[in-house]
Amino acid sequence: MDHFLYRDGCLHAEDVAISQIAAEVGTPFYLYSSATLLRHFKLFDDALAGMDHLICYAMKAASNQAILTLLGAAGAGMDVVSGGEYARARAAGIPGDRIVFSGVGKTRAEMTEVLTGGVRQFNVESEPEMRALSEVASMLGKTAPITIRVNPDVDAKTHAKISTGKKEDKFGIPISRAREVYAMAARLPGLEVVGIDVHIGSQLTDLAPYGVAYEKVAELTELLRADGHDIRRLDLGGGLGIPYESNNHHPPSPEDYCALIAEKVGHLGCEIEIEPGRFIAGNAGVFVSEVIYVKQGEDREFLIVDGAMNDLIRPAMYDAHHDIVPIKAPAAGTEYQAYDVVGPVCESGDTFAKGRALAPLKAGDLIAFRSAGAYGAVMASEYNTRPLVPEVMVKGDQFAVIRPRPSLEDIINRDIIPQWH
Ligand code: LLP
Numbered sequence: 001m002d003h004f005l006y007r008d009g010c011l012h013a014e015d016v017a018i019s020q021i022a023a024e025v026g027t028p029f030y031l032y033s034s035a036t037l038l039r040h041f042k043l044f045d046d047a048l049a050g051m052d053h054l055i056c057y058a059m060k061a062a063s064n065q066a067i068l069t070l071l072g073a074a075g076a077g078m079d080v081v082s083g084g085e086y087a088r089a090r091a092a093g094i095p096g097d098r099i100v101f102s103g104v105g106k107t108r109a110e111m112t113e114v115l116t117g118g119v120r121q122f123n124v125e126s127e128p129e130m131r132a133l134s135e136v137a138s139m140l141g142k143t144a145p146i147t148i149r150v151n152p153d154v155d156a157k158t159h160a161k162i163s164t165g166k167k168e169d170k171f172g173i174p175i176s177r178a179r180e181v182y183a184m185a186a187r188l189p190g191l192e193v194v195g196i197d198v199h200i201g202s203q204l205t206d207l208a209p210y211g212v213a214y215e216k217v218a219e220l221t222e223l224l225r226a227d228g229h230d231i232r233r234l235d236l237g238g239g240l241g242i243p244y245e246s247n248n249h250h251p252p253s254p255e256d257y258c259a260l261i262a263e264k265v266g267h268l269g270c271e272i273e274i275e276p277g278r279f280i281a282g283n284a285g286v287f288v289s290e291v292i293y294v295k296q297g298e299d300r301e302f303l304i305v306d307g308a309m310n311d312l313i314r315p316a317m318y319d320a321h322h323d324i325v326p327i328k329a330p331a332a333g334t335e336y337q338a339y340d341v342v343g344p345v346c347e348s349g350d351t352f353a354k355g356r357a358l359a360p361l362k363a364g365d366l367i368a369f370r371s372a373g374a375y376g377a378v379m380a381s382e383y384n385t386r387p388l389v390p391e392v393m394v395k396g397d398q399f400a401v402i403r404p405r406p407s408l409e410d411i412i413n414r415d416i417i418p419q420w421h
Contacts, residue, residue, distance in 0.1 A: 002283045003033040003394075004370070006329045011368060015397040018288060018327050022366050025392055025401060027290040028307035030377045031368075032062070032402075034070055034395040036284035040254075041074055044276060047258035051272050054120075056100050058238045058277030059085055061374035062285065066393050066402035068092035071280070077120065079238070079275040083110035090117060100235060100273065102149070102197070104129075104170055111136040111144075121145040123197040123235060125172055130185060137190030144190060147197040147235055148182060150175040150220065152213045156201030156239070159318050165200025165213060172198070175216055182224055193229050195270065196220060199237025202278060205251040207260050210239075214264035221268050234265055238275035242282040244321050244371050254279065278374040285373020287312050287389075288327070291365045292344070301339050303361060308343025309350040310383035312369060312376050316349040324352070327366035330359035341367075345384050377403075387411060 003014045010017045013033050021031060044055050056077040059068060063085060068078065069092045077098030078089040089099055096118025101110075104125045111133055114122070124130045124146045137144040151172035156163045164171045173181050178196075185193050200213050214236065221231050241251040254276075261272060289307035296302075314320035324341060336357040343350040352369065361367065380389045390405040 001039070002036040004036075004286055004368070009329045011325065011327045011329070013286070013394040013399070016394050016399050018286075018368065019366060021392055021394075021399050022288055022290070022327070025390060026405065027288055027366065028305075028311055028389055029405075030285055030287055030372065030389060030391045032064075032067065032281075032285045032373055032391065032393045034393055037067060037070055037280060037373075038074055040280040040284060041071055041076055043254040044258065044274065044279075045075065047254045048261070048272060048274070051262060051266060053272040053274070054098065056098070056235075056273055056275045057280055058275045059089060060378060061277030062281040062376070063088055063378055064391050064393075064402050065092040066391075066400070067281065068094060072098075077273070079277075083107075083113045086110070086114050086117065086119075096120070100275070102199070102275070106133075108132055108136050112140065115140055115142050115144055119145070121147055121194055121233070121235075123147050123149050124185075125149045127173070127181060127184065130181070130188065130191070134188040134190045142190065143192050145192050145194045146185060147193075147195040147233065148173060148178065148185065149197040149199065150178050150217070152198060152200065152216045154200050154209050154213045154216075156204050156209045157206055158201045158203050158239075158241070161318055162202040163200070164202075165198070165209075175220060178220055179223060179227060182227065182229055186229065193231070195231055195233030195235060196224070197235040197237070199235075199275065200239060202239045203241040204239045205241040207252045207256060210257070211260055211264060214261065218265050218268060221265070221270065231268075232270055233273065234268070234270045235273040235275065236261060236265075238277050238279075240276055240279045242279055242371060242374075244323070246323055246370070280374075282371050282374035285371075285376060287322075287369040287372035287376055289367055289369070291361050291363050291367065293363055294361065297340075300355070301337070303339040303341045303358070305341060305343060305352075305367065307352075307369070307389075308345040308384070308386060309347065310345060310381045310386050311343075311389040312352070312372055313379050313381075314372075314375060315352045322352065322372055323370040324356060324358060325368050325370060326359055326361060327368060334359045345386075382411060385411060
């Protein structure tokens, strides 16, 4: 459930008519519902209430500081994957001891930044990274708390580009070598092993792969404890899928997911961390766009809208489906017609949907792409010198621009034309 509903013939975000925001901000823009963000966070928090836990929001999904502050105030930690995300989380007031640092390519400069600023743990992904971290921590006279990300070789049954837990994926160390690598961690100076990390992929719509992975993690916990490691924390990753097609899509709920966690690892007495991104932000955001032209092709109608692949790349990149709805509610009994919904960018890949059945639309009408809150604004670019798409947040009957649209001047003035001699 989210807070984007029709009222008085117009799609609202909480208590604000989206047409009103469009009139003031201009299109295209992303729009988040703060109540929905909090609701999704709370679903996990309540479902894990029986266990010592921390929900580290995977901020790569949507990293505007307005979102981070909101979730942080509700008790969330953050999963960060770069020095930039770390700095952003700190700027949003998230304490270091609620931040976990993931990613396969952490640089020494990032390690230094994060160790100096304070961190809950590094999720280490390889032996060379572990050696580098040991050196950096020793040089700074600090101890880096670590988990090691294990790759359980489990098929997450999701899109190949977002699967991360199979042996051919670049992530983690093979679980078969875990004891050896933990032994190495125990020998290296400047490191303190606190637990195990696993993340098998994104947009999982079946709990079974989680079950297999978490069983392997439970087994490994016992083995490592027997080897003398103090495994007291399990970071179980993110990845729970969301419904992208409202009518026929029912992925597992956070309740079911957390019940599985309790079943598979609850007996170990570990502190549990999870790193959901998409589940929290995905259906808490829409991407609002205006129809520029309706163009008659030879055998189809094109709806040319002012949003494009540079603003929302998921359809072009993953063939992702986003429901498209008109902001003005269609009259009851309206006959739908098929459109190819496309943006203005000069690539055929700039297509949001083909043959999509929609209520008839005309130039000037507003539409919303649903489920766009996660991996939407954060993956946007300025391709075709289109200004980076703005973000807006709603809270009850108020809305605020949380990232303004840059002016063309801002964009043009960033380039430097060298004065060669
Ligand atoms: N933890 C780690 C280590 C991750 O790599 C990810 C996502 C997450 C947590 C959060 O996963 P989530 O709960 O959001 O599924 N751009 C793609 C998704 C890439 C996901 C990358 N890693 C998309 O638009 O579908």
